[in-house]
Amino acid sequence: MTIELKNLVKTFGSFAALDGVDLKIEDGELLALLGPSGSGKTTLLRIIAGLDWPDSGGVWFDGENALARGAGERHVGFVFQHYALFRHMTVFENVAFGLRVQPRAIRKDEAAIRARVKELLDLVQLDWLANRYPSQLSGGQRQRIALARALAIAPRILLLDEPFGALDAKVRKELRRWLRTLHEEINVTSVFVTHDQEEALEVANRVVVMDKGKIEQIGTPNEVYDRPATAFVHSFIGESIVLPVNVSDGRVWVGDQALNIKPNGATPGPSQLFVRRHDMQVGPAGSGLRGSVRYVRTFGAIQRADIALAAGDGETLIEIDTPRDRELKQGDVVELQPTRFRIFSA
Amino acid sequence: MTDAPMPLRLATTDARTEPWLVRWIITGLAIAFLTVFVVLPLILVFAEAFSRGAAAYVAALLDPEGMAAIKLTLLVAAISVGLNLIFGVITAWAIAKFDFAGKSFLISLIDLPFSVSPVISGLLFVLLFGMQGLFGPWLQAHNVQILFAVPGIALATIFVTFPFVARSLIPLMQEQGTQEEEAAISLGASGLQTFFRVTLPNIKWGLLYGVLLCNARAMGEFGAVSVVSGHIRGETNTMPLLVEILYNEYQFVASFAIASLLAMLALVTLVVKTVLERQLDEGQQLRDD
Numbered sequence: 001m002t003i004e005l006k007n008l009v010k011t012f013g014s015f016a017a018l019d020g021v022d023l024k025i026e027d028g029e030l031l032a033l034l035g036p037s038g039s040g041k042t043t044l045l046r047i048i049a050g051l052d053w054p055d056s057g058g059v060w061f062d063g064e065n066a067l068a069r070g071a072g073e074r075h076v077g078f079v080f081q082h083y084a085l086f087r088h089m090t091v092f093e094n095v096a097f098g099l100r101v102q103p104r105a106i107r108k109d110e111a112a113i114r115a116r117v118k119e120l121l122d123l124v125q126l127d128w129l130a131n132r133y134p135s136q137l138s139g140g141q142r143q144r145i146a147l148a149r150a151l152a153i154a155p156r157i158l159l160l161d162e163p164f165g166a167l168d169a170k171v172r173k174e175l176r177r178w179l180r181t182l183h184e185e186i187n188v189t190s191v192f193v194t195h196d197q198e199e200a201l202e203v204a205n206r207v208v209v210m211d212k213g214k215i216e217q218i219g220t221p222n223e224v225y226d227r228p229a230t231a232f233v234h235s236f237i238g239e240s241i242v243l244p245v246n247v248s249d250g251r252v253w254v255g256d257q258a259l260n261i262k263p264n265g266a267t268p269g270p271s272q273l274f275v276r277r278h279d280m281q282v283g284p285a286g287s288g289l290r291g292s293v294r295y296v297r298t299f300g301a302i303q304r305a306d307i308a309l310a311a312g313d314g315e316t317l318i319e320i321d322t323p324r325d326r327e328l329k330q331g332d333v334v335e336l337q338p339t340r341f342r343i344f345s346a
Numbered sequence: 347m348t349d350a351p352m353p354l355r356l357a358t359t360d361a362r363t364e365p366w367l368v369r370w371i372i373t374g375l376a377i378a379f380l381t382v383f384v385v386l387p388l389i390l391v392f393a394e395a396f397s398r399g400a401a402a403y404v405a406a407l408l409d410p411e412g413m414a415a416i417k418l419t420l421l422v423a424a425i426s427v428g429l430n431l432i433f434g435v436i437t438a439w440a441i442a443k444f445d446f447a448g449k450s451f452l453i454s455l456i457d458l459p460f461s462v463s464p465v466i467s468g469l470l471f472v473l474l475f476g477m478q479g480l481f482g483p484w485l486q487a488h489n490v491q492i493l494f495a496v497p498g499i500a501l502a503t504i505f506v507t508f509p510f511v512a513r514s515l516i517p518l519m520q521e522q523g524t525q526e527e528e529a530a531i532s533l534g535a536s537g538l539q540t541f542f543r544v545t546l547p548n549i550k551w552g553l554l555y556g557v558l559l560c561n562a563r564a565m566g567e568f569g570a571v572s573v574v575s576g577h578i579r580g581e582t583n584t585m586p587l588l589v590e591i592l593y594n595e596y597q598f599v600a601s602f603a604i605a606s607l608l609a610m611l612a613l614v615t616l617v618v619k620t621v622l623e624r625q626l627d628e629g630q631q632l633r634d635d
Contacts, residue, residue, distance in 0.1 A: 051528050072534040084525035088547040098533035101543070153533055 001062050001156045001189050002027050003048060008057035010043055010213075017043040018054065019213035025191060030183045032204035033193045036236065040213040041193045042081075045159050048191065049078045061156065074157075077150030077188075081162040083142045085134035091145050092130040095120055098153040120148040123182075140171040151186070160192035164199060176203050197237045201225060209233050231344035234274040241280055241318045243309075245273040247343065254309070259288040259338070266343035275338045278302075280320040282328070283337025291318075293332040303328060307336070391609050395602035406600035407607070414580045415588040415604065421496065422571075422584060423564040426503040430560050434511025435553070439545075441512075442519030443527070456512050459505055468502050468573025494576030499584065502570040507560045514556035518549055518626075551625040558622065562615040566608055 003025040010018040017040045025031050033041040046052040048059060050071030059066040066074055086094050099113045108116065121127035124144040134142055143163065150158060163179065164172040180203055183190055194200050200207045201221040209216045209224060209232075217229040228234035235242060246253040247263045252273065259273075260283065291307040294317065298304070302321045305328050309316040320336070328334070364372075396403050406412060440446075441453060459467060473479050475492040485492060492498045526548065530540040546553075568586040575582045583591065585604050592601035 049532055051532065071528075071532045072536070074532075075534075076532060078529065078532040080525050080529060082525065084529040086526055086529070086544055097530065097535070097543075101530070101533065101535040101539045149529075149533070 003066075003157060003189065003191075004058075004060040004063075005044070005048070006058040006060070008044070008047060008054045008059070010040075010047065010052065010054045016040075016213045018047075018057075021057070021210075021213070021215055023208060023215065023218070025189060028187050028189055030180070030203065030205045031191045032200035032207045033191060033210060034195070034197060034200040034207055034237075035210035035216075036195055038212075039210040041195075041210050042161055044210075045161055045191060045193050048157070049076045049159050050074050051078070075153060075155050077147075077153065077155030077158045079143075079146045079150050079158070079160040079163055081165055083134070083146040085142055085146060085149070087134050090131050090133060091121070091126070091137070092117055094134070094145060095149045095152050097149060116152065120152055123151070124148045138171075139167045140175060143167065143175060147182075155188060158188050158190040160190070162194060163192050164196075165194070172199075179203060201237070209236065211236070228274070228342060231272055231274065234342055234344070239277055241275045241277060241320070243273045243275075243316070243318075244346065245271050245343070247271050247345075252343065254289055257288050257290060257310075260286065261338055261341060263343060267345050269345060271343050271345045273338070274342045274344065276340065277304075277319060278321040279338060279340040280318070281337050281339055282320075282322055282326060282334045285335060287335035287337040289336040289338075291334060291336060293328050293330055293334060296328050296330060298324060307334065388609055391602055391605050394598055395606040397602075398599050402599050403603050403606075406597075406603035409600065411580050411583070411588065412600065412604060415583050415585045416607070418496070418499070418581075418583065419565050419585045422500050422503050423561055425500045426507055426564045427557060427561050429504055430508055430511050431553075431557055433508070434515060434556060434560075435549075437512045438515035438519055441516055442522075443524050453516075456509050459507075460509050464506055464567065464569030465573055467505050468570035471498060471502055471505070471570075471574050493574055494578060494582055496582070498574040499571050499582060502574045503564050503567055506567050506570045507563045510560035510563065511553070511556035514552050514559070515549055518552040519545075522548055551622055555619070555622045555626065558615060558618055562611065565611055 003023075005021055005023040005025075008018045008021040009016070019040075021040070021044060023044075033044060035041045043052060047054050048066075050066070050069065050073075053067070061074070086097065089097070095117045096113055099108055099116060102108075117130075118127060121130060124147060126141060126144055126148070129137065129141060129145070134145070137145065147160075147163075160179075164175055167175065176199060179192075192203070201224070204221065206218065207221055207224045208218050211232050217224055217233045219227075219229075224233065225238055228237060234240050243254055245259075247266050247268045250263060252259045252261055252263050252266075252271075254273075289309065291309040294306040294308050296303055296305045301324060303324050304319060304321050307318055307320060309318060322328070395406075407416075437452070437456065441449060472493060474481055475485060475498065476482050477486070492501070526544050527540050530544045535543065565584075566586060567584075568590075571584055572587055572590075575584070575587055577583060577587060577591065579591075585608055589601050589605045589608070592598075592604065
């Protein structure tokens with residue numbers, strides 16, 4: 001199912017959680033909403049689910065106005081950040097809940113409900129926990145039961161709020177891979193919210209980067225990482241070296257040193273230069289950005305060096321990753337050459 | 347060779363062990379105090395009630411005036427507990443699960459009956475429904491009797507016992523949040539299904555606890571009821587009021603017989619309360635896991 005969001009606005013008091021959001025989610029897609037806390041991503045998810053209502057704007061499911069329907073009539077599977085399992089029910093009854101509360105006319109009989117729950121518990125590989133209570137499960141197990149419960153109603157969309165947020169690193173990695181595989185298997189349009197860029201880039205087909213209630217960029221993980229649309233996206237996704245620069249006379253200046261790069265049409269004036277750590281290389285003499293090596297450590301094929309830049313007022317320390325074919329030593333004076341970079345006006 | 351492990355003696359066990367004399371004195375003082383102020387009066391109530399034998403005790407209870415008081419007390423308790431159960435759940439729900447202007451005002455309003463003297467609470471209803479009161483003349487014109495009748499007694503009791511249910515539910519519901527309800531709604535449950543299948547099971551022990559305390563107070567309330575009752579014999583006397591009346595008339599056996607019923611209510615309440623508190627604690631531990 002496709003989901004279309006048009007100009008969504010939602011405020012809590014004076015705080016604008018969503019400030020005019022437009023988004024089209026394609027059928028069968030696995031989409032990540034990525035942003036820092038307070039960026040509005042969870043609010044967006046809750047509005048799609050019908051747990052919150054926008055102040056203005058529209059939500060369309062397959063061209064049909066979803067705002068005309070309550071949460072229960074939207075057939076949306078929602079997995080809560082802290083799972084929200086029914087604590088007084090067994091795992092089995094938790095998963096069966098959505099089937100048991102259906103109107104009598106369309107409710108399955110007991111045998112069919114049991115079969116369906118069994119099938120879902122098999123799907124999440126936890127059928128052996130059917131008679132336990134949520135408090136007796138580990139975090140990862142609760143997460144999967146919450147997912148099975150959401151899938152029980154055969155949802156048209158699956159929404160997951162920080163699905164791996166409360167888990168430890170190892171379980172998180174496993175579950176990520178598992179969610180990907182599961183999505184390929186059931187192929188239901190899915191949207192998940194995360195503040196973890198690695199998670200978004202690894203799991204999703206497409207990533208929506210949000211900040212302060214607005215969408216900053218929509219794109220595939222590669223697009224978002226390689227061609228960040230804004231300064232925010234560049235600094236939020238992946239680690240970057242950020243240098244205050246000045247663009248004038250068709251050159252890029254750090255203090256009084258001109259870099260050996262072209263501004264690529266950046267508007268003249270004070271700007272910010274963004275370079276990934278591995279895109280800042282030691283260049284030939286005349287590259288322009290001079291600094292001295294403070295500290296070097298090696299990780300396998302690369303060496304990571306702290307370099308104190310000479311330019312600008314005061315001393316700026318940056319960290320770069322370079323191949324080990326040219327060994328750096330503490331105290332070396334080097335000139336740096338960005339191989340790939342972005343300039344955003346400040 | 348003695349390879350047997352040495353018994354471990356921790357310094358802390360010594361540190362909190364007082365000399366035996368101190369322990370005995372402190373424990374003895376506590377027991378003596380409780381004996382004089384709690385156990386002895388309780389025994390006295392029963393001793394006095396049975397001082398002329400079991401037959402006199404039963405006769406006192408079966409006396410028409412006694413029976414009327416017992417019936418009235420049960421009726422008033424049933425009405426006020428029933429209504430406070432409904433209003434208490436609604437109030438707690440509103441406070442715990444929604445955000446709205448004036449919420450903190452509503453919370454302090456709930457506590458009002460506890461901070462006002464019961465006699466004042468009763469007087470409040472006299473001022474509202476009495477002959478000189480706000481609605482008095484209108485009520486008389488329409489032949490509605492509130493004061494010196496069951497409705498007045500019920501109203502005063504409801505007022506005095508209102509905080510119990512709401513108070514015992516609010517912290518519980520606040521702690522549980524709204525996520526389980528949201529999950530139920532998004533799974534297609536209706537409002538009623540959500541309440542009966544998700545909310546109610548989660549608050550049942552807290553609810554029973556509130557109802558228990560509410561009931562104990564409703565049956566035992568004296569001050570507020572005394573003001574609105576009018577003390578019409580055989581009609582508007584609840585058990586606590588009858589105890590006083592009989593005592594003032596030197597009918598000690600009858601007075602203490604009725605009092606013994608209230609004492610038994612207190613004992614039963616105490617036992618059930620302990621059981622419920624244990625259940626609540628277990629629920630707490632389940633959640634903290």
